[in-house]
Amino acid sequence: MKRARSALAVLAVTATASAAILTGCTPAEDGGDDAAGTLDVVFWNYGPLAEGQYQGAADAFMAANEGVEVSLTPVAGENWGTYYANVATMIASGERPDLMLISTEGAQFVHANGLVQPINGYLESDPGAQELRADVADGLIEFFTVDGDVIALADAWNDMxxxxxxxxxxxxxxxxxxxxxxxxxxxxxxxxxxxxxxxxxxxxxxxxxxxxxxxxxxxxxxxxxxxxxxxxxxxxxxxxxxxxxxxxxxxxxxxxxxxxxxxxxxxxxxxxxxxxxxxxxxxxxxxxxxxxxxxxxxxxxxxxxxxxxxxxTVAGGGAYAILSSSEDPDLAWEFQKFTLSDEIQELYVGTPDAPGDLIPSRRSIAAQMSEQGVPPANSELFYAIIDDYPPLVPFxxxxxxxxxxxxxxxxxxxxxxxxxxxxxxxxxxxxxxxxxxxxx
CATH class of the missing domain: 3.40.190.10 (Periplasmic binding protein-like II)
Known part of the structure; x- marks a missing residue:
C-alpha cells in the first residue's frame, strides 16, 4: 500500500491547485442540447458487465448533447478500495479526468484529498436539480455529504x-x-x-x-x-x-x-x-x-x-463526482444531472427478461421495478427499506x-x-x- 499512499500525496497537491482555479465556478447558463465539449469519465471495471452499463449512459448523454464527446476510462480493482488506489495512481501520473464513479465509501476519501468539486452551488441555483432532489430519499443525499459539502447526487444505490x-x-x-x-x-x-x-x-x-x-x-x-x-x-x-x-x-x-x-x-x-x-x-x-x-x-x-x-438498514450509493481536475465542471455537472434523468434511471430498472442490477435513486422510477414485474418478485422491498425500515447505516x-x-x-x-x-x-x-x- 506504500505506492498508493505516495500517489495520494501527489494527487492531493494537484487537486488542491485545480480547486483553487475552479472556486468561482457557477452553473452554466446554457445546458442540455446547447452543451459542447469533452468529458473523461473514470469507472470501476469490476467485470464484463461494467463497461456496457456505463457506456450506455455516455452514449445517451452524447445523443442528447450534439457536439459533446464522452470517453470512458476503465480502472481495475478487486474491490472499491483497490479501485480508488488505482485511480489515485493514474491521476498522479498525469491523467486529468472530469468525473469519477464513486461509492459511499469513497466520499470521505475524495473529500479529504481535495479531489472533488462539491455541488452545493449547483443544487441551490439549478431548478432542474431541485426537482430531481425532491424525488430522491434524504438518506441518499446524506451518503455523499461531508462536512456540509454535497459531493455528488447519487444516481443509483444498493441496500443489503x-x-x-x-x-x-x-x-x-x-x-x-x-x-x-x-x-x-x-x-x-x-x-x-x-x-x-x-x-x-x-x-x-x-x-x-x-x-x-x-x-x-x-x-x-x-x-x-x-x-x-x-x-x-x-x-x-x-x-x-x-x-x-x-x-x-x-x-x-x-x-x-x-x-x-x-x-x-x-x-x-x-x-x-x-x-x-x-x-x-x-x-x-x-x-x-x-x-x-x-x-x-x-x-x-x-x-x-x-x-x-x-x-x-445498511446501504450505499454510487455517483459521478466532479473532479477538481476537470477543465469543464459545468459540463460535468450536466452529465451528473443527466444520470438522474428518466432515460437513465429507467435503464437501471431494466425489464423482466433483462433486469437491472442497481436501484434507481429516484423514488418514482424505482417504483417501476414492481409495477413492471422486474425480478426479483419482492423488488418493491429495495426502496421500501430506505423509507419504511430506518435507521440507515451508511457504509x-x-x-x-x-x-x-x-x-x-x-x-x-x-x-x-x-x-x-x-x-x-x-x-x-x-x-x-x-x-x-x-x-x-
Whole structure:
C-alpha cells in the first residue's frame, strides 16, 4: 500500500491547485442540447458487465448533447478500495479526468484529498436539480455529504438484503423467510438447508454464505444489526474490537463451525453456487440481478436481514463526482444531472427478461421495478427499506479507505480460516487500524 499512499500525496497537491482555479465556478447558463465539449469519465471495471452499463449512459448523454464527446476510462480493482488506489495512481501520473464513479465509501476519501468539486452551488441555483432532489430519499443525499459539502447526487444505490433460492426452499419444504425473522430463526432455517449429500460426514450444501472480498455484503449488515459499526460515528477511530462487532463476527464464525456456512468466498463464486443450489442464501444488494438475468436464473428472491439486537438498514450509493481536475465542471455537472434523468434511471430498472442490477435513486422510477414485474418478485422491498425500515447505516468510509478495507478483509480471513480466535483477531485488527482510521 506504500505506492498508493505516495500517489495520494501527489494527487492531493494537484487537486488542491485545480480547486483553487475552479472556486468561482457557477452553473452554466446554457445546458442540455446547447452543451459542447469533452468529458473523461473514470469507472470501476469490476467485470464484463461494467463497461456496457456505463457506456450506455455516455452514449445517451452524447445523443442528447450534439457536439459533446464522452470517453470512458476503465480502472481495475478487486474491490472499491483497490479501485480508488488505482485511480489515485493514474491521476498522479498525469491523467486529468472530469468525473469519477464513486461509492459511499469513497466520499470521505475524495473529500479529504481535495479531489472533488462539491455541488452545493449547483443544487441551490439549478431548478432542474431541485426537482430531481425532491424525488430522491434524504438518506441518499446524506451518503455523499461531508462536512456540509454535497459531493455528488447519487444516481443509483444498493441496500443489503438476504437473497434466497426459492427452488431450494421449496424442495426442502421450508417456508420463505418473513420480514420480522430473528437471528435464531435465521440459524434454524439455514441449518435445515445444509446437508451432506455425498455421505463423507461433512456438509457440502449450505444454508448461507457471505463475500470474502467485500465488507459491504460481508460482515457489515450483521455488525449493524448487532448494534455496532466498524468505525466511530465521526469516522475518527476504529471500533472493531467492540462487543457488538465481536458478537456479529462470532455469530458468523459459529455458522462455519456448525457446518451451516462454508468459509466465505469471492462474490463471483457465491453467485455460481447460489444458482446451482449448493448455497441457499447469501447477502447482497440488487447487483446479483445482472448475473442472474444473463444466466436466465429466476429462482432468486429477497428479504430483509434478520433482526439481532436491533434492525438497521445498511446501504450505499454510487455517483459521478466532479473532479477538481476537470477543465469543464459545468459540463460535468450536466452529465451528473443527466444520470438522474428518466432515460437513465429507467435503464437501471431494466425489464423482466433483462433486469437491472442497481436501484434507481429516484423514488418514482424505482417504483417501476414492481409495477413492471422486474425480478426479483419482492423488488418493491429495495426502496421500501430506505423509507419504511430506518435507521440507515451508511457504509463506514474513512479517508484512507483502501488500507482500511485491506486490513479488515485480511484479518477476517484469518479469523474465518480458524487461524486465530475472534477476540484475538479483532484485537489485532483494531491495533492495525488505529493509525489508519484517525482524524489527526
Amino acid at each position: 438484503v438476504i437473497w434466497y433460492n426459492t427452488d431450494v426452499f421449496a424442495a426442502a419444504g421450508v417456508e420463505p423467510p418473513s420480514a420480522d425473522w430473528t437471528w435464531d430463526e435465521f440459524v434454524d432455517v439455514a441449518a435445515r438447508l445444509s446437508s451432506d449429500t455425498d455421505g463423507d460426514g461433512a456438509n457440502d450444501t449450505y444454508g448461507f454464505t457471505w463475500a470474502s472480498n467485500e465488507i459491504f455484503p460481508g460482515i457489515l449488515p450483521w455488525v449493524a444489526n448487532a448494534g455496532g459499526n466498524l468505525v466511530s460515528d465521526d469516522v475518527c477511530a476504529p471500533t472493531v474490537d467492540s462487543p457488538e462487532v465481536i458478537e456479529a463476527v462470532s455469530f458468523l464464525n459459529d455458522l462455519i463451525a456448525e457446518g451451516i456456512a462454508p468459509a466465505p468466498m469471492p462474490m463471483s463464486d457465491v453467485f455460481t453456487r447460489f444458482q446451482n443450489g449448493t448455497i441457499a442464501m447469501f447477502g447482497a444488494g440488487r447487483w446479483p440481478n445482472g448475473s442472474f438475468g444473463a444466466a436466465g436464473f429466476t429462482a432468486g428472491d429477497i428479504q430483509l436481514y434478520p433482526t439481532g439486537a436491533t434492525y438497521k 463506514p468510509a474513512p479517508p484512507e479507505y483502501s488500507e482500511f478495507e485491506a486490513t479488515v478483509l485480511r484479518n477476517l480471513q484469518l479469523i474465518f480460516a480458524g487461524d486465530v480466535s475472534v477476540e484475538a483477531g479483532l484485537a489485532a485488527m483494531q491495533s492495525e487500524l488505529e493509525p489508519i482510521v484517525t482524524c489527526e
